[in-house]
Amino acid sequence: MKYYKLAETEEKFAELIWQNEPIGSGDLVKLSEKEMNWKKSTTYTVLKKLCKKGIFQNENAVVSSQTSKDEYYAKQSIRFVEDTFGGSLPKFLTSFISGKKLSNNQAEELKRLIDEHKEV
Template sequence: MKEYKLTESEEKFAELIWQNEPIGSGNLVKLCEKEMNWKKSTTYTVLKKLCEKGIFQNKNAVVSSLISKDEYYAKQSIRFVEDTFGGSLPKFLASFISGKKLTNHQAEELKRLIDEHKKV
């Protein structure tokens, strides 16, 4: 699995692209100036870095994603469970729900997800 580690500002930048894609690079510069107070050079430097990481592409001055927001956060979640709980999903879930009571709906949803993803 390819690893995507982004800084807080890179993640905020990525969110802007995901929310507005496909977006012209000129419009992205204007958006970053407004939302993040970035100069044109900063926008293009960070964009180039994220394109090199394989998250976005800038073709014909149009920026779009190579991986979706959901894919990115799914990979971050997997990495968190691996790094923090030795890859053990049961340990993560036990920690996550400790001290809380699940509603019947939540418990049924978890059961459904487990059944859907069981190895047969």
């Protein structure tokens, strides 16, 4: 997946789609009007923009995702670690847990995740 940083309103709109997909474009217009106070033209303009980015598709008046919510947020997290901590996951974790104590369950879960993703 390519990296896309969505504006706050685009992200809110994307959340509406992810929560309701697949959704008819007409229903999306109504939902956007109700939830975001958007006009039809605004909904279609932003939808077209997000479709061009490869996040959603609008085929036969049905809107669905090409990039899942989990994929999108995973990429945002990776980008944050790269930009803020030079891509160092240990530096990120050290910063994240500094001053906190992990429960035994949290520590075991982290160990399990590390073992699952360790290069062999």
